[in-house]
Amino acid sequence: MAPVSSPSPLLSADLSGKTALITGASRGFGRAFARLLAAMGADVIAAARSADALAELVAEITSEGGQARAVAMDVSDPRSIEDAFGHIPKVDVLVNNAGIGGPARALKTSPGQWRDVYATNVDGAFTVACAAANRMIEAGTGGSIINIASITGIRPGVAVPAYSSSKSAVIGMTRALAAEWARYAIRVNAIAPGYFATDLSSEFLDSDYGKAMQSRIPMRRFGELHELAGPLLLLASDASSFMSGAVLEVDGGHLCAPL
Numbered sequence: 001m002a003p004v005s006s007p008s009p010l011l012s013a014d015l016s017g018k019t020a021l022i023t024g025a026s027r028g029f030g031r032a033f034a035r036l037l038a039a040m041g042a043d044v045i046a047a048a049r050s051a052d053a054l055a056e057l058v059a060e061i062t063s064e065g066g067q068a069r070a071v072a073m074d075v076s077d078p079r080s081i082e083d084a085f086g087h088i089p090k091v092d093v094l095v096n097n098a099g100i101g102g103p104a105r106a107l108k109t110s111p112g113q114w115r116d117v118y119a120t121n122v123d124g125a126f127t128v129a130c131a132a133a134n135r136m137i138e139a140g141t142g143g144s145i146i147n148i149a150s151i152t153g154i155r156p157g158v159a160v161p162a163y164s165s166s167k168s169a170v171i172g173m174t175r176a177l178a179a180e181w182a183r184y185a186i187r188v189n190a191i192a193p194g195y196f197a198t199d200l201s202s203e204f205l206d207s208d209y210g211k212a213m214q215s216r217i218p219m220r221r222f223g224e225l226h227e228l229a230g231p232l233l234l235l236a237s238d239a240s241s242f243m244s245g246a247v248l249e250v251d252g253g254h255l256c257a258p259l
Contacts (some may be wrong), residue, residue: 091132117222218257
């Protein structure tokens with residue numbers, strides 16, 4: 001029997017010296033991701049449309065000893081993405097988090113609503129991923145791209161066809177880019193969160209429908225933001241150096257609940 005090798009030095013979430021770009025960083029998941037990666041040593045670039053919210057986030061991170069700066073970016077606008085990357089010379093980690101919902105049944109969804117969801121969740125994520133990949137290829141260092149999908153992209157949610165199908169597209173895109181960019185040492189993975197308690201979701205989760213949904217989750221509760229830290233740090237760091245094209249489901253067992 002071969003001897004057990006010593007623990008790899010790569011099993012660390014230390015991101016010192018890495019530059020991490022987080023889209024949709026002004027609130028919710030993105031805000032939490034930015035603070036987490038900064039706490040682990042990354043030089044954070046927080047991108048979103050809300051300048052005031054980004055300024056507040058950057059002030060919080062720097063007051064805690066982290067490194068962060070804000071970049072204005074509307075991911076639904078290719079020109080905005082291009083302009084933003086003019087101020088981003090380096091990217092080691094991209095968290096493609098920006099996204100919007102589409103809480104309308106199919107027959108109530110207008111063509112404009114459908115296009116808006118796809119413009120942000122799919123087109124925007126793809127354009128930002130390509131821009132970041134170009135930076136990684138130019139640097140010759142590779143990197144990690146983490147797309148934020150959803151369990152509704154794996155198992156459709158009720159009355160959100162635009163959102164669910166857009167997140168299915170994000171998962172397909174993740175796997176396609178992982179296969180194409182592996183030659184450049186760029187890893188592309190996704191996190192598919194279930195239902196999490198945030199300031200944006202509190203009204204829905206507190207509703208009768210939200211409470212009924214909670215009862216169907218095997219863990220009988222919604223997730224807390226800190227419970228996404230482990231999966232994010234795994235994919236952002238070299239601890240996941242042989243992972244690409246993976247989709248990590250973080251949902252309290254929701255997807256394996258009996259039908």
